[in-house]
Amino acid sequence: MKNAVNDGVWSGSWVAQRLGVELAGDDGLRAMLGLALRRNPKRAHLLVSNVLGKHVPQSPAVVYDYGHRLGRRVFALLGEAQAVGAVVLGYAETATGLGHAVADGLGTAPYLHSTRRPVAGVARAGGFEESHSHATSHLLLPEDPALLAGAGPLVLVDDEFSTGNTVLNTIRDLHERYPRERYVVVALVDMRSAGDVGRMERFATEIGARVDLIAAASGVVRLPSDVLEKGRQLVAQHESAGCGSDAAARAHTARPHDVPPRAPEVLSLDLRWPGGLPDGGRHGFTPAHRARLEAALPAMAARLRDALPPGARRVLVLGSEELMYAPLRLARQLEQETGAEVCFSTTTRSPVLAVDDPGYAIRTRLVFPAHDDPADGPGERYAYNVAGGGFDCVVAVVDSAGDTPALHAPGGLLARLAAHTPHVLLAVVPSYVPEPQHAPERPAMLPEPLRGPAFSSYAPEEVGWLLQDLSEVTLEAPTEEREEAIQSGGAHYAESLPVEYQPSEQYQQLFHAALDTSAARIAQAVGVVTETVLAERSPRPVLVSLARAGTPVGILMRRWAQFRHGLDLPHYAVSIVRGRGIDANALRWLAAHHDPHDVVFVDGWTGKGAITRELAQAVEEFEKAEGVSGFDPEIAVLADPGSCVRTYGTREDFLIPSACLNSTVSGLISRTVLRADLVGPDDFHGAKFYRDLAGSDVSVAFLDAVCARFPEVADTVDTAVKELMAEDRTPTWAGWQAVERISEEHGIHDVNLVKPGVGETTRVLLRRVPWKILARKGAGADLDHVRLLAGQRGVPVEEVGELPYTCVGLIHPQYTRGATGADGRAVNV
Secondary structure: OOOOEEOOEEOOHHHHHHHOOEEEEOOOHHHHEEEEEEOOOOOOEEEEEOOOOOOOOEOHHHHHHHHHHHHHHHHHHHHHHHHOOOEEEEOOOOOHHHHHHHHHHHOOOOEEEOEOOOOOOOOOOEEEEOOOOOOOEEEEOOOOOOOOOOOOOEEEEEEEEOOOHHHHHHHHHHHHHOOOOEEEEEEEEEOOOHHHHHHHHHHHHHHOOEEEEEEEEEEEEEOOOOHHHHHHHHHHHHHHOOOOOOOOOOOOOEOOOOOOOOOOOEEEEOOOOOOOOOOOOOOOEOHHHHHHHHHHHHHHHHHHHHHOOOOOOEEEEEEEOOEOHHHHHHHHHHHHHOOOEEEEEEEEOOOEOOOOOOOOOOOOEEEEEOOOOOOOOOOEEEEEOOOOOOOOEEEEEEEHHHOOHHHHOOOOHHHHHHOOOOOEEEEEEOOOOOOOOOOOOOOOOOOOOEOOOOOOOOOOOOOEEOOEEOOOOOOEEOHHHHHHHHHHOOOOHHHOEEOOOOOOHHHHHHHHHHHHHHHHHHHHHHHHHHHHHHHHOOOOOEEEEEEOOHHHHHHHHHHHHHHHHOOOOOEEEEEEEOOOEEOHHHHHHHHHHOOHHHEEEEEEEOOOOHHHHHHHHHHHHHHHHHOOOOOEEEEEEEEOOOOOOOEEEEOOOOOOHHHHOOHHHOOOEOOOEOOOOOOOOOOOOEEOEOHHHHHHOOHHHHHHHHHOOHHHHHHHHHHHHHHHHHOOOOOOOHHHHHHHHHHHHOOOOOHHHEEEOHHHHHHHHHHOOEEEEEEEOOOOHHHHHHHHHHHHHOOOEEEEOOOOOOEEEEEOOOOOOOOOOOOOOOOOO
């Protein structure tokens, strides 16, 4: 086994000695794993697999056989009857090849891997977050929408099983859509703590499914409490000293801005990849595909063998990020066809420090720009342990989507490789893109929008609700029951409603005091965002609020347009649900009645930007599926403290009083509901009208109080808009980065449980089970209502010196009704 031990030294000893990290477990664990330092603030250490074929070049037979043997163990566990109906799901990017090999071991199972590359014309069948990763968003894009819908076992494959968060996120997402009775989790190494083992067992019980785990080896990683800080210091120390180990002398890390090497002399190789054969499992890989590949491999490997330079003794086949399986199979076949020593590894997005020491797993690092036009923009990519590897030839295997000018540029991957090997071959595999799916015809007619006073306390001209009325359905559940169901994966938050509480007299006084204080500030933000929309988006926009927090803001923007320009703008409210997307039927209605180019989506504020991302993805999928174009997913918001959008009234995180209350400041409308037994494929999402709360309703009073300040802020708005137009408003996503940091620092490991900003913190206290509140030191009256609610819930408020938001609400992680940190009492507001 290559790179497991260097001169008798374990390749994790360097990190273990300096960070105090302990690796304990099965006898073969250290042979399988080394350690390195992440260039990532979320985790200090990286477990580096010697048998995965990602960071460490390894014999392709070793890499493939590990996965194939795990697949045979899954077959033995399930038995032939259940194995026939199994589907295998692998994780991008590191486990795409491993998962495919597991599917091969099962023999009859179709394979799909998650991807971070959106593909035009392919609708999303699911998605999830990987909270500890450097790149979190996973998409599921099967060509056959029914691939994940069967009742047979789902086999989930990852290289490393550390906490179980990623797997639980996946099962939670998929079980809501396609419930099944059995899941099998497969990993090269199982490194869970006893607590994580128990959590998965409880999770399986709660969703009523069996969850088994199979791993090649198991153990634990013991980390000192200060490991993150020590890791950051070590990375900073070695990077400042130039210890990147990229050049032949391993003296520094080559970066794209260094003086580039000479243009590479690269020989292109035509593999004659079979037409229509998928290059991997991004859109599904069936047993029929497997049979075609097996038949074609000998001839393709022979072409590769014949293209090798004479006398080549050591050859590296280098895959590209998610493209692991095709180059792995080519390398394994080549290993059988030639007398040369053949190794396999792939490039990666993962930023890792390189240290040239026998006791360190990542000895060298090549750095080059992304070359496949990634959805998340340009960035660095890496190839580890290639420089200094003594390879006579490197065969770079990329898909056609990655065969771009950036690949061939002087500072690109091929040039970096040419500086460290005398021969570079390039083999391009055609990127498989499924044929567009033709959606079945839907009913041509959709109902007209609901309007007040029959639905909501707003005047009928103020807003049309593209929703269905579920007022007669009992949907409310106690806060603690909802939280437990949501976190266990037993229910989605949009399938039920929190109980709507009428505010106490003390809380009402706080609301009115906050409104008096902030009405002028809100009026100015309304004016600024409306004028920006009119100047940049459309002279006669169609305002479409995201129900329900966006609805009061949409009405205020409509009123400003009337006040300042005499415009009578149409305004609607639609539902968007995190993890489920926007109401596609509402978009169909809008496209049938208005020009999509005029539609401007409106929300109250941004937190970490989850809804911003959700809307962009949902609009893209809708337009591809429906053949409709023109919707701009950029949200216009009153406040953008998360720096997620370009159209906003302010980026300050201040109290918007409409965030203090629930339905009684939003037209007496509940949050939206999406449940399969209530909302059919041709229905609008649902909501309730709480007519019985009319005595506490301040919806119109809130609007009137803000509108009364329009005249006094008009001149200030004009000045602010001119200044805003001259600024660089490019989103920095600083809020998302802050949330990831807070999630890790507080041991939550799930960004969905971190709610930043005054508005989101208030929602946590009103609707969820709060754990603690972080408040910026010195925050004043904007947090009076937060302190009151926190006191009533028995939730601590911790003052923090450096916080990009005024406050952040933390939902109780791993909540059960016996959890500590919140007293479980109902909110009394």
